[in-house]
Amino acid sequence: MFFLKELPSREMMERYGSRYPEMNVNAVSDALVMMRRASLLIRELEAYFARFDLSLLRFLILIIIDREPGKEALTMGEIKERVDVSKPVMTRTIKTLDSDGLVAVSHRGADRRSKLVLLTESGRRTLDKVLPGYFELIGNFMGAGDGSS
Amino acid sequence: MFFLKELPSREMMERYGSRYPEMNVNAVSDALVMMRRASLLIRELEAYFARFDLSLLRFLILIIIDREPGKEALTMGEIKERVDVSKPVMTRTIKTLDSDGLVAVSHRGADRRSKLVLLTESGRRTLDKVLPGYFELIGNFMGAGDGSS
DNA sequence: CTGAGATAGTTATCATGATAACTATGGAGG
DNA sequence: CCTCCATAGTTATCATGATAACTATCTCAG
Known part of the structure; x- marks a missing residue:
C-alpha cells in the first residue's frame, strides 16, 4: 500500500527535479498518482470483501x-x-x-x-x-x- | 497489494460480462491492470528501500x-x-x-x-x-x- | 533397490498493517 | 477552580504479509 495522502504539488516536484536532475518529473508524478489511486481502490475492495x-x-x-x-x-x-x-x-x-x-x-x-x-x-x-x-x-x-x- | 499474476484474458472477462451484465468490462480490465502494475512498483520500491x-x-x-x-x-x-x-x-x-x-x-x-x-x-x-x-x-x-x- | 537431490507443502518466527481501549493533557462552561 | 469532553499519543492485541528451515514424497543415476 502507498500511504501518501496529498501528492506533492507540481512546484515541489520541480524543486526536487532541480535538486536531482536525473529525475523524470512526469514519470514520478504519474507513478505517485497510480500508486495512490490503486491503493485507494484496494482499500475499498478489502472493505467490501470484509462484509x-x-x-x-x-x-x-x-x-x-x-x-x-x-x-x-x-x-x-x-x-x-x-x-x-x-x-x-x-x-x-x-x-x-x-x-x-x-x-x-x-x-x-x-x-x-x-x-x-x-x-x-x-x-x-x-x-x-x-x-x-x-x-x-x-x-x-x-x-x-x-x-x- | 494486489496479487493476481496473470490477469484474466479478454475472453474470460467477456464470459463474466455476460454472466454479470451490469459489469463494465473495460473498467474492470483497466482497474486490474492498474492494481497489478502499482503493486509491482510498490514491491520494487520496498525492496529498494530495504537496502x-x-x-x-x-x-x-x-x-x-x-x-x-x-x-x-x-x-x-x-x-x-x-x-x-x-x-x-x-x-x-x-x-x-x-x-x-x-x-x-x-x-x-x-x-x-x-x-x-x-x-x-x-x-x-x-x-x-x-x-x-x-x-x-x-x-x-x-x-x-x-x-x- | 538405494541414496541424493528436487519438489510440495508445513511450521516457526518475524514485520508491519489494523482496531479498541487506555493515559495524559488541554480547554470551556458553570 | 472543578468537571466534562476533546485531543495527542500509547498499549494491547490481532491479522496477514514475509523468509528460513523443516517433513514428506518423488525421481533418477548408479
Missing part, C-alpha cells in the same frame, strides 16, 4: 479456481503460479478457506505430496453473491476519476 | 518532514494528516526512526500532549542517498511499460 468474510486474497483464490477452464480443482502449487503470495500464506489461507467450508482439500492426485483444492457449493455461492458488487464497486471507482485539477 | 534499512512508510515520513515548506519539524498528528496510516503504526514507526537516529522527537511545543518530529543530520543524509535511486527506479519502471500486447 462477506473475505479478503482480496481469499477472493482471488476462489475466483482463480472458479475460472480455470476445464478443471474443477487446482493444486496449491498451481494456485501459487497464478497468485503472487508466499507458500506459507497460501497454506494458511487455504486452511481457513477449508475450515470455513468455501473450498475442499484432498490428496486425490497421483503425487501424494500435492493437494487438490476445489470450490464447494458454498464457495461457489459466495462468489456469486460477491461478484456483482465487486464489479459495481470497480465500475464506480473507475468512473469517478479523482476530481483533482 | 537502506527503510520501508516505504519510513521513507515517506522522512520526505514529508523534509519537504514541509517553512517548518523543520512536524507533530505526529501533522504527519498523520499527510500519511494514511493508523496512529499506533505511526507511534511505532516514529519510535524506530528515532532509535535509529533518523529523526529526533521532542516535546517542545506549547501543547505538551503533542510531540515534534524533526529530521536529524543522519536522516537528511539518508534521504539524500536514497532519492536518486528512487527517482531512477520509478523512471525505469514507468518507461518500461509492461510489454503485454
Whole structure:
C-alpha cells in the first residue's frame, strides 16, 4: 500500500527535479498518482470483501479456481503460479478457506505430496453473491476519476 | 497489494460480462491492470528501500518532514494528516526512526500532549542517498511499460 | 533397490498493517 | 477552580504479509 495522502504539488516536484536532475518529473508524478489511486481502490475492495468474510486474497483464490477452464480443482502449487503470495500464506489461507467450508482439500492426485483444492457449493455461492458488487464497486471507482485539477 | 499474476484474458472477462451484465468490462480490465502494475512498483520500491534499512512508510515520513515548506519539524498528528496510516503504526514507526537516529522527537511545543518530529543530520543524509535511486527506479519502471500486447 | 537431490507443502518466527481501549493533557462552561 | 469532553499519543492485541528451515514424497543415476 502507498500511504501518501496529498501528492506533492507540481512546484515541489520541480524543486526536487532541480535538486536531482536525473529525475523524470512526469514519470514520478504519474507513478505517485497510480500508486495512490490503486491503493485507494484496494482499500475499498478489502472493505467490501470484509462484509462477506473475505479478503482480496481469499477472493482471488476462489475466483482463480472458479475460472480455470476445464478443471474443477487446482493444486496449491498451481494456485501459487497464478497468485503472487508466499507458500506459507497460501497454506494458511487455504486452511481457513477449508475450515470455513468455501473450498475442499484432498490428496486425490497421483503425487501424494500435492493437494487438490476445489470450490464447494458454498464457495461457489459466495462468489456469486460477491461478484456483482465487486464489479459495481470497480465500475464506480473507475468512473469517478479523482476530481483533482 | 494486489496479487493476481496473470490477469484474466479478454475472453474470460467477456464470459463474466455476460454472466454479470451490469459489469463494465473495460473498467474492470483497466482497474486490474492498474492494481497489478502499482503493486509491482510498490514491491520494487520496498525492496529498494530495504537496502537502506527503510520501508516505504519510513521513507515517506522522512520526505514529508523534509519537504514541509517553512517548518523543520512536524507533530505526529501533522504527519498523520499527510500519511494514511493508523496512529499506533505511526507511534511505532516514529519510535524506530528515532532509535535509529533518523529523526529526533521532542516535546517542545506549547501543547505538551503533542510531540515534534524533526529530521536529524543522519536522516537528511539518508534521504539524500536514497532519492536518486528512487527517482531512477520509478523512471525505469514507468518507461518500461509492461510489454503485454 | 538405494541414496541424493528436487519438489510440495508445513511450521516457526518475524514485520508491519489494523482496531479498541487506555493515559495524559488541554480547554470551556458553570 | 472543578468537571466534562476533546485531543495527542500509547498499549494491547490481532491479522496477514514475509523468509528460513523443516517433513514428506518423488525421481533418477548408479
